[in-house]
Amino acid sequence: MSIEIRREACIGCGQCADVCPGSLILIDSGGKAVIPNPERCWGCASCLKECPALAIEFFLGEDMGGMGGRMRVRRENSLLHWDITKPDGSLETITIDSRDSGMY
Numbered sequence: 001m002s003i004e005i006r007r008e009a010c011i012g013c014g015q016c017a018d019v020c021p022g023s024l025i026l027i028d029s030g031g032k033a034v035i036p037n038p039e040r041c042w043g044c045a046s047c048l049k050e051c052p053a054l055a056i057e058f059f060l061g062e063d064m065g066g067m068g069g070r071m072r073v074r075r076e077n078s079l080l081h082w083d084i085t086k087p088d089g090s091l092e093t094i095t096i097d098s099r100d101s102g103m104y
């Protein structure tokens with residue numbers, strides 16, 4: 001389980017580095033986010049939810065039943081749209097209202 005940062009999309013805001021509980025993300029000399037040790041990522045998804053540029057993708061490996069799918073998060077006010085691109089290229093979106101997160 002890990003993330004991948006799309007360098008070409010990153011705007012260098014540093015929000016992902018600020019929220020990562022493991023301090024796994026750094027801003028390099030080119031002003032872009034990098035994750036030097038992606039194997040240490042435990043998939044909390046905090047960085048995905050903070051990235052304003054959709055530059056971070058979550059890799060859904062076999063261990064999560066994802067079989068190589070990828071996931072990004074779009075924020076729209078309190079809504080989080082989890083866009084999942086499946087291995088066959090099809091797209092599925094799951095929308096969650098973050099105001100409901102305390103209900104469970």
Ligand code: SF4
Pocket residue numbers: 003019020021022023024025035040041042043044045046047048
């Ligand atoms: S998913 Fe969580 S642990 Fe992994 S890099 Fe992002 S913020 Fe850090």
Ligand code: SF4
Pocket residue numbers: 005009010011012013014015016017032033050051052053054055056
């Ligand atoms: S939050 Fe997104 S845009 Fe900002 S530094 Fe991280 S990857 Fe780049």
